[in-house]
Amino acid sequence: MAKKQLIGGNRTFLAMTIPVLILFFCFNTLPLIQGFIYSFTNYRGFGNYDFVGLRNYLDLFKDGRVGRSYLFTFKLAIVSTILVNVLSMVLAIGLNNKIKYKSGLRAIYFIPNVLGGLVVGYIFQFFFTYVLPAIGKELGLASLSSSLLSNVGAAWIAIVIVCAWQSTAMNTIIYISGLQTVPEDVYEAGSIDGITSGWQKFKHLTLPLIFPFITINLVLCMKNFLMVFDQIMSLTKGGPAQSTESISYLIYNNGMAGSEFGFQSANAFVFFVLIVVISVLQIKFLGKKEEQL
Numbered sequence: 001m002a003k004k005q006l007i008g009g010n011r012t013f014l015a016m017t018i019p020v021l022i023l024f025f026c027f028n029t030l031p032l033i034q035g036f037i038y039s040f041t042n043y044r045g046f047g048n049y050d051f052v053g054l055r056n057y058l059d060l061f062k063d064g065r066v067g068r069s070y071l072f073t074f075k076l077a078i079v080s081t082i083l084v085n086v087l088s089m090v091l092a093i094g095l096n097n098k099i100k101y102k103s104g105l106r107a108i109y110f111i112p113n114v115l116g117g118l119v120v121g122y123i124f125q126f127f128f129t130y131v132l133p134a135i136g137k138e139l140g141l142a143s144l145s146s147s148l149l150s151n152v153g154a155a156w157i158a159i160v161i162v163c164a165w166q167s168t169a170m171n172t173i174i175y176i177s178g179l180q181t182v183p184e185d186v187y188e189a190g191s192i193d194g195i196t197s198g199w200q201k202f203k204h205l206t207l208p209l210i211f212p213f214i215t216i217n218l219v220l221c222m223k224n225f226l227m228v229f230d231q232i233m234s235l236t237k238g239g240p241a242q243s244t245e246s247i248s249y250l251i252y253n254n255g256m257a258g259s260e261f262g263f264q265s266a267n268a269f270v271f272f273v274l275i276v277v278i279s280v281l282q283i284k285f286l287g288k289k290e291e292q293l
Helices: 002-038 055-060 064-096 104-114 116-141 155-179 184-192 198-226 230-235 247-258 261-292
Strands: none
Touching: 002 261, 055 064, 055 261, 064 104, 064 198, 064 247, 104 155, 104 261, 116 155, 116 230, 155 198, 155 230, 184 198, 198 261, 247 261
16 A cells, blocks of 8 residues: 555656656757857858857957946946845834834835836936936936936946845845744844843844845846846936946847857857856855854
8 A cells, every 4th residue: 555655756746847857858959059059150140040159159258239238237246246135134123112103114125026127217317317317307406317327427327226126125125034933032132142232133133143034135246136137128228328238138139139159159158157166156155154154
């Protein structure tokens, strides 16, 4: 009887797993392999193509536009990651306290994460293009009288604001989950040892216990912001003067519409490897910090 149950359980497991694996291979692994093959060709997205070896990869390091997109993307990702995690931690601590309408406030703060990136981007585009300049003119502020999105030096700040506004919600929920795992006994024991102020409790008691949640948020934030696309597409389309062109948008724009499919496939593969390496390094570094705490 036990053997029959085991065989039946294995069949059920395989019946559930195999279709998922097939779909994953067809829509994830196979396109990745095809893209890697195309990265060694001069394929334009249509027609015939020839293999060019490593030429596309070598040209990546000579292309100034690609270099600028990498610099912009890393700047955006680092600033946004720091900003989002600081805001999320502050909000999580506030929403985890004993305040009125706590559940309702949590739901309100989570609304930005429900909205699509393109929808949020178009709403903020209207705000930055029309509403904010009108307010700036009324207040006599020259710096706000024109759209941030048309300013080469300030357009990236507008994108950071939009990214932070939408991403803070999910990180806040994760931090709240972490704060709720900290038992009250820890704070009672800390007060006996002389840890009484709010900052001391956070630094010596709360922070070490929720550090695994900090690791999760930092890794996910960096990965998501490195892959930023929707906000660029809806706000600036890489402008002005290609100053806000992220790597993902460059790959899409020049690969799909610019007949550089092979070249941008090489760019995409390098970008994929880079994200994996950064994520692994983050996990190792933050893992060591967890052990030290």
